[in-house]
Structures are given as structure tokens and as C-alpha cells.
Amino acid sequence: MTDSVKPRARGADKRRRLAAAAAQVLHEQGVERTTLADIARAADVPVGNVYYYFKTKDELVRAALSEHSTRLDEITAGLDELPDPRERLKALVAAWVERREVAARLGCPTGTLAVELDKRADGVLDAAAAAVIRRLLDWAADQFRALALPDPDALAVTFVSAYQGMSLLANALRDPEIMTREGARLTAWLDSLEARAG
Amino acid sequence: MTDSVKPRARGADKRRRLAAAAAQVLHEQGVERTTLADIARAADVPVGNVYYYFKTKDELVRAALSEHSTRLDEITAGLDELPDPRERLKALVAAWVERREVAARLGCPTGTLAVELDKRADGVLDAAAAAVIRRLLDWAADQFRALALPDPDALAVTFVSAYQGMSLLANALRDPEIMTREGARLTAWLDSLEARAG
Amino acid sequence: MTDSVKPRARGADKRRRLAAAAAQVLHEQGVERTTLADIARAADVPVGNVYYYFKTKDELVRAALSEHSTRLDEITAGLDELPDPRERLKALVAAWVERREVAARLGCPTGTLAVELDKRADGVLDAAAAAVIRRLLDWAADQFRALALPDPDALAVTFVSAYQGMSLLANALRDPEIMTREGARLTAWLDSLEARAG
Amino acid sequence: MTDSVKPRARGADKRRRLAAAAAQVLHEQGVERTTLADIARAADVPVGNVYYYFKTKDELVRAALSEHSTRLDEITAGLDELPDPRERLKALVAAWVERREVAARLGCPTGTLAVELDKRADGVLDAAAAAVIRRLLDWAADQFRALALPDPDALAVTFVSAYQGMSLLANALRDPEIMTREGARLTAWLDSLEARAG
DNA sequence: AATGAATGAGTGTTCATTCAT
DNA sequence: GATGAATGAACACTCATTCAT
8 A cells, every 4th residue: 555656756756865865965076076877876766867857957956955955944943842042052053063974074065065056157056055054044043033132143144154164174174073172162152142141 | 688588487487377377267166167278268378288287187276275375374474474473363364354355256265175175085185175274274273372372273273164154154145244244253252362361 | 518529539639739739840940859849738738648649759740741731732622613723823822922921931831841851861751741742743733734734744843843942042031022022923934834835 | 291281281171171071961961960970970080079170069060051152152153254144054053953963862952951940949050051042142143133134133033942942842852853854944044034135 | 548757878068188299 | 398189088968759557
């Protein structure tokens, strides 16, 4: 019974598999060094079939960004369960630190994608990457606002900027401990904000 | 007189022009989207001649990194004229903020190069990029050490991480003002360190 | 009532719609630049369903030719109502001139198809195109024969050749007036034949 | 001595060889059915090298048209040696008839190219094809004008139209004799013009 | 009879790199 | 030292055709 999946479902499944594979492989190899065949192989889909779901490589990149955006939404939705906004922010930092090995190997998925896409002349896909980052900024600003801190938008920029900076350095130096140390510093900063606000 | 430049000198000049052009064009377009022809054109050197000076494209990338490293050395050498290490650090921040338009358009030259090169499997060129970043880290650590602050290496990581983070965000969001605001925050942080150190 | 069309009829209808769409789209875009999807879309038939009616693209091309042949038969059948064979020929020329805008934009449907299909190595479909042209030649020869003119077959060739030539030029130069002027010349020629025959 | 061709000459030679091969192969197979590899093979040039001389396939098509234009110029230049304009026109007809086997197999090079290119939406290359046809029209009009015949431009259209029409029919019906018969008729028409002009 | 999905061979084009002179 | 030309291995993308249901 459960085996007899409808074609519809199978098609949607393949699309999702391709998007997930794109997110993964593009994070690992970057946009330009990744071929469609790479993504197709990772998704176990024949190359020719990819185009049935995504008309261009750029659409696959967009799907990968969307995938990252969804994953971010899931994370923040989980954090929203916590009662205290500051605890939410600290929990996010903890999650980043937990993934330090990946960060050291590949950097932040969205951040590195944004860097590569920003080099393009067209300015279409980099806007999509910026949108994902903005989504994180908005969520962080919401937390700072809930904490009644002054200028929550600027605090959000500082917060996300710190994450991107430590991810980039951890990646460039291949040192996951940078995530640990800078994560601790960021947590301390979050704690110190309460005092200032008071 | 001026006409009779020695072949040697002319050759060295071409090499330098190629390296400078590589630094510039690779910063603008990224490694993968830049062709050798792009660099050759920017340096006003025939394509076939490039290989006389650089055996592979990767060597040109390495030369671009070396160019960025040299530029960094020049900057820090200038800053070393200042008597106070904290003033040196603050002056560097000021220089970063001054270049905010470039940062918003293209990001940090070394940082974006490092991100792109880290996606490579070989791990040869990304080490070269890491070396440039490490050079900046070392200089910053020297200043913190001169200020007799505890754990100067960690402070240097925080300092450079902040720069990379704000450059990445300014670039991704195409907002130079992020450089201004985060630069001010970074300067305040540098000032606050004195108190703690005391 | 109108809803309860028999499946048979609906199938035949789809077939006809596909053939008509093929005739139209192939005239507009040519054989090689037209995809099956183009024709399916124009006929409002799902792509996968096309193959139920036509096993290959070539069969669709054949159907388009057949469509043009049918249309030609309808026209000549209409002309056959006229009592005088010469008037029939002149009426055909008038019909061609009337369609001058289409001729200037797309050329003669059969003629342009024949040109494209003649480039093929197989020599299967171009025979089908030739058959349509021959049908026109035969009809024209019949008229010349009915006029008791010498060598009606050669006259038919001259007649059709003039039509193809002026269509090609009108199309290539995008000038519908060529149809008008050459049509007038052709009509005058038809009139002049009577005299010679006497 | 003659063997030591300069690189320059060899490069230009290759370009010419490619253009000639393009003219030939495109005439034989049509634009859409001809691959770059086909042309490269015919010119005995590696595929990758084609792009050193022609940036796109369309440029090769343009070169083929230019080749046909040049060939036409050579022919008309030869005919211009004849003292009588009418003899020139008749000699051209004779040349067409002489090539009847090619016409029956492949049609007029420029005419068939124009037909295929006219199906394109862009309207760039078909203008180039039209230009070649117009060159022939202009030359023919010059002859009619030299004969002091009324409306030489219209006569030129009739003349070229007849050529295109008979080429198309000869090609579609694979009958070279159509060229012979229609050529004779065209010659008679040219002769008859004198009388009328008188 | 109907159709969304699958497939793979093929096409134009790019580009780092090499070569001949 | 210098350079125009050569080369071939990719790669993104297309499309006729087939298949499973």
C-alpha cells in the first residue's frame, strides 16, 4: 500500500531530492565548479531528466537557496518554542558551534553562496541569496526587539555579521575551534546586552 | 633614453601588470568566472604571452593573492608609523570604512577569494589564501600583544572575523552603510578593551 | 448533448487538430525549428499524447503536407465551378495575390516545406512534398489542356514556377507588393496565351 | 620556397576554407541539419579551432552567404565583359541551365538559404540572405536599364523570380530538365523584350 | 485511450593550455 | 622573449522518443 506512491508524489519527491542534492553539492563545491551531472548523480537522477524539473542551472541554484531558507525557517521555528528571546539567540549560537566541523570544512552555506553569486554581473541570483540572509536578520531583529533593546536592526546585523565572520575564518583557516571560541564570545555579548539595556 | 628600457625590466613590468590585473579582475569577477583572456586584456598583454610569465591559471591566482598580501603589508607598514597600537587598529578600521563602496560592491578581496578557493578539493590555493588572512591576523595579534591585552591571538581572530563578517554582509546586502555602522562598533570595542586591560 | 461526443469522434478530432496545428506551425517556423511540443501546444494536446496519433515527428510533417494538399484540393474544387479554364487559372492567381501578406511573411507553405525537406538525405518526405506540388501542376496542366494549348505540362511548370518564384522573392524581400506586380504579369501572360493558341 | 607560407597567410587561408566549406555544406544540408562538426570536417579543421575564426554558428552562415555573394560578383563581373546587356542576361541564364544538375539536387544556394532563414524570428540573418538576392536584382536591373527598357526594376524581379521558381521546382521534382525548358523560355522572353522596347 | 515523466544522444559553445615560429 | 593560432576536453541545454500507469 505504502509502496504504490502516485506518480505525482514521485515527481514531487524527485524535485525535492534534486533541490536537496543541489543544496548539498553546491555547498560543497560552489556554484561554478559544480556541474549539472554532479547534482544529478547526487540525486540519483539521469541528467536529461533534471531539465524536466529545473529549466536551467540557475533554477537549481535558486532551489538550493530556497532549501537553505526552509532549513533556516525550521531551525528558527524550533527556537521560537523557547520562552526567552535571548535564550533563543544563544541557542542558535550553540547550534552554529555544534556544526563547527561543517563550518570549518565548507563555511556557511548561504554565506558562501552569496559571496560567489555576488560576483555575477546580472544581480538576479545574488538577490535571492541576500533574501535568505535577510530572513535570518529579520528573525534576529525580532528577538532583539522582544528584548526591548535599542536599535534591534543594528544588533541583528552585528549578530549575523559575527556569525558570517567566524564561519569564514573557521573555513579559511580550517579550524573548527574558531567557531567554539567566537561562539562563546558571541554568547557573552548577548548576555552583556541585558545589562546595557537596563 | 627613456625608450631604451632593458628587456628584463620590460618583462618584469609585464609580470607585475599581469599580477595587478589578476588581483583586480579576480576580485571583481571571482576565480571561476574569470578567463585568462579577461586578465590578459586588463593587463594589455597578448593571451599567448601570459604563459611565459605564469604557467597556469592557478599561478595567476596565486600572484593575485600575493598582490593582496603586498598591499596589506604596505598598509600595515604605514600604520606602524603610528605610536599607539590601538590607534593603528582603529586607523585600519577607518581605512576599511573608507573603502565601504568597494566592499559593498565586491566584498573583501582576500575573503571572497578564500571562500571561492576553499571549495576546491585540492587544498593548495586555499592555503595561499589562508596565508594572507593569517598575515593580517598576525599583525593584529601583534598590536593586541603590544597593548598587553590577554590572549592577543583570540582578540585578533575576533577583530578580523568582524571585518570579514561586515564585508560579507555589506556585499550581500549591497549596503555600504553596514561598513560604517559596524566599523563604529568595532572602534568602540577597541576602545573598551583598554578599560578591561587596565 | 453536445458534450456526449463519442470517443472515436474525439480522437479523430484530436488527430485533425494536430494535423492543422502542424500545418500552421511548420509553415511559420519551418520543420527543424519546430518542436513536437510547439505543435502539441498549438493543438492543445498533451505532448505525451501526440504519439498516440503520430508515431514520429516525420509523420506529423507528412500530415501537415496532407493538410496543405487537402486545402489545395478545396481551392481547385471551388475554381472548377468556373466555366472557363483560363478564368480558373486567373482566379487562382488572384487568390495568391490576396494572400500576399502571408506570402511575404512566410512564403508558400508547400514550397518552403519542399525546400527544407529536399535538404534531407533520405528522400522520403521530400517526395511527399513533391507530390503536393505535382498535384497543383496536374490541375494547372488540366486547365491548359482544356484550353487546347500546346504542351500543357510545360505551361503548368511555367505557371507554378512563377508562383513559387514570386512567393520566394516576396518572402525574402518581405515585400507583398511583389505578389501584386508579378501576379498582374502572370495574369497578362495567361491572357496572352489565348492569342498565341489561335 | 612556396611551401613556407607565412602564418598570416595560413590563418586567412583557414578562414577562407571554413567559409567555403560552410557555403558548400549549408547548401547541401541546410542550416539546421548542419552541425559545426560537419563544416569543420569538410574544411579539415578541428572543431575547437572553428571558434577562433567564427564566434558563432550564425557567423559561419553569414560567411557562407558572403561566399555566395562573392561568387555571384565574380560571375556578373565575367558577364560584364560581354558588350550587349541582353547577351549578358542570356549568358547568365545559360550558366544557370548548365548547373541544372546541382539545381535539381540542391536548389539555388541563396534561395534555399533565404527560405530557411526567413523562418527565424530574429530577422537578422534573413536580411543578409535578402541582401545577396538584392545584389542579383540590382545587377539585372542595370542590364534592363542599359537596354532602355521601361521599369527595369520590375523586369529584374520577374527575371530573378523566374530563376528562383524554376530552381525550386527542379529541386522539388528532382528534374534538371525543368531548368533546361524554363531556361529556354526565359531566354525567349529576354529576346522578346527587344521587340516590345522597339 | 491518455499522459506525466523519463531518457540519452547530440549540439553549440567555452576555455585552459600548448605549439610553431 | 613574444604571439597568433591550435586543440580537445568539458559543459549546459534541447528534444524526439519511450515508458509506466
